[in-house]
Amino acid sequence: MRWIWIDKFIEFETGRRAVAVKNVTLAEEHLHDHFPGFPVMPESLCIEGMAQTAGILVGEARNFQEKVILAKVKKAVFFDYVVPGDTLTLEAQIESIAPEAAGTTGKITCGKKLIAEIDLMFSHIDNNLAGIEFPEENFVFTDTFKSLMRGPAFSEQD
Amino acid sequence: MKFILIDKVVALEPGRRITAVKNVTLAEEYLADHFPTFPVLPGVLLLEGLIESASWLVRETEKFAHSMILLEQARNVKYKSFLAPGSQIEYNIEAKIIDENISSFSGFGAADGRKIVEARLGLRHFNLADKDSAMAAVDATVTENMKKRWKLLKKLKS
Amino acid sequence: MAKDRNEIFQDVQEVLIDALGVDDDEVTDKATLMGDLGAESIDFLDIVFRLEKAFGIKIPREELFPAESLMNNPEFIDNGKLTEKGLTELREKMPHTDLADFEKDPDINKLGNLFTVNAIVNYIEIKLNAA
Numbered sequence: 207m208r209w210i211w212i213d214k215f216i217e218f219e220t221g222r223r224a225v226a227v228k229n230v231t232l233a234e235e236h237l238h239d240h241f242p243g244f245p246v247m248p249e250s251l252c253i254e255g256m257a258q259t260a261g262i263l264v265g266e267a268r269n270f271q272e273k274v275i276l277a278k279v280k281k282a283v284f285f286d287y288v289v290p291g292d293t294l295t296l297e298a299q300i301e302s303i304a305p306e307a308a309g310t311t312g313k314i315t316c317g318k319k320l321i322a323e324i325d326l327m328f329s330h331i332d333n334n335l336a337g338i339e340f341p342e343e344n345f346v347f348t349d350t351f352k353s354l355m356r357g358p359a360f361s362e363q364d
Numbered sequence: 365m366k367f368i369l370i371d372k373v374v375a376l377e378p379g380r381r382i383t384a385v386k387n388v389t390l391a392e393e394y395l396a397d398h399f400p401t402f403p404v405l406p407g408v409l410l411l412e413g414l415i416e417s418a419s420w421l422v423r424e425t426e427k428f429a430h431s432m433i434l435l436e437q438a439r440n441v442k443y444k445s446f447l448a449p450g451s452q453i454e455y456n457i458e459a460k461i462i463d464e465n466i467s468s469f470s471g472f473g474a475a476d477g478r479k480i481v482e483a484r485l486g487l488r489h490f491n492l493a494d495k496d497s498a499m500a501a502v503d504a505t506v507t508e509n510m511k512k513r514w515k516l517l518k519k520l521k522s
Numbered sequence: 523m524a525k526d527r528n529e530i531f532q533d534v535q536e537v538l539i540d541a542l543g544v545d546d547d548e549v550t551d552k553a554t555l556m557g558d559l560g561a562e563s564i565d566f567l568d569i570v571f572r573l574e575k576a577f578g579i580k581i582p583r584e585e586l587f588p589a590e591s592l593m594n595n596p597e598f599i600d601n602g603k604l605t606e607k608g609l610t611e612l613r614e615k616m617p618h619t620d621l622a623d624f625e626k627d628p629d630i631n632k633l634g635n636l637f638t639v640n641a642i643v644n645y646i647e648i649k650l651n652a653a
Contacts, residue, residue, distance in 0.1 A: 239368060
């Protein structure tokens with residue numbers, strides 16, 4: 207299991223808005239536990255997909271200088287569930303951004319169906335006195351995530 | 365890799381509250397990505413631990429009446445501290461209300477005397493047959509499998 | 523936008539209920555954000571963002587919740603209490619708060635008690651009237 211819950215970005219406006227997609231497939235092991243007999247994508251992993259979409263949007267706005275981590279799920283409301291064969295579209299917008307944190311709003315759709323509305327808050331841990339020691343390097347935005355920053359959504363970027 | 369985010373249910377009062385624990389070990393695959401050099405349990409999997417705990421309280425309370433128990437909403441999910449391999453987290457869930465198809469809870473997770481996560485959540489419970497009677501057999505399969513899992517998890521201190 | 527104190531209080535109450543997940547009867551005038559309502563660092567930011575949106579004003583977090591910079595400056599702290607310099611700084615930064623009780627025992631652990639619902643309402647009132 208890799209900890210990447212989005213597949214690619216289809217739109218990306220620096221500092222404002224990003225849209226990513228995720229395919230859901232029976233090849234994903236965890237679906238067979240949730241639930242055995244009828245696989246549905248766990249809502250918690252939908253939230254992670256949004257956290258990655260929004261987190262990359264927030265991180266990129268400051269050139270991936272800070273370690274951006276999920277600090278609070280303000281709200282996550284689900285209207286329908288997702289099954290193998292579905293493709294999710296995750297859209298995130300930056301609502302507010304400050305040196306130490308950022309707030310995002312977003313929604314997940316599957317075709318025309320609204321699946322979820324998810325509002326998040328991220329903390330830039332280098333800017334927060336957490337009193338915990340972190341490794342120097344930016345372990346949050348690894349090459350795996352940076353590799354998502356390629357493709358048609360980025361061809362017009364400067 | 366299995367998608368089960370609690371290991372033992374150690375206390376349960378039907379309709380009221382449940383306590384479960386989860387061990388965190390470096391053997392959990394996603395820790396390699398979250399994060400390299402700083403492995404900690406992903407926030408959404410802490411939330412999943414709370415969701416699963418609340419779900420088992422519902423299943424026991426309604427005597428496995430519904431096969432599908434899904435997150436309907438999560439609010440004010442706050443991440444207060446990191447949870448590293450070698451720790452054990454204890455989830456405590458209090459039910460506010462458990463109705464036939466909907467329930468709401470408040471809960472938190474703590475490890476080594478520190479609060480790790482707290483949240484308010486709402487679940488919805490239903491059978492697939494509610495919308496499509498042909499799915500009754502699938503409901504039965506899921507329910508059977510969840511009853512088997514319950515036998516593994518239930519380790520109530522008498 | 524002319525809002526009277528009661529309207530401001532109601533809007534602030536709504537913001538705190540949403541941001542902190544508390545009930546409306548917990549958000550009283552005297553309630554402290556940290557002690558009574560369970561607010562923490564990340565919540566302070568959430569609250570500032572929401573207040574900005576609700577009232578259409580810019581709120582530098584430092585102005586509303588100046589504790590952090592005070593607590594980290596060695597000139598202002600001596601033996602767990604605010605020094606005279608610290609108290610002067612606090613008075614300047616928090617004109618919207620009644621400091622009389624705190625000044626009797628300026629223990630920095632009690633700084634959190636200054637952040638009451640009332641203090642926020644005062645702050646917003648001052649900001650809106652200055653605009």
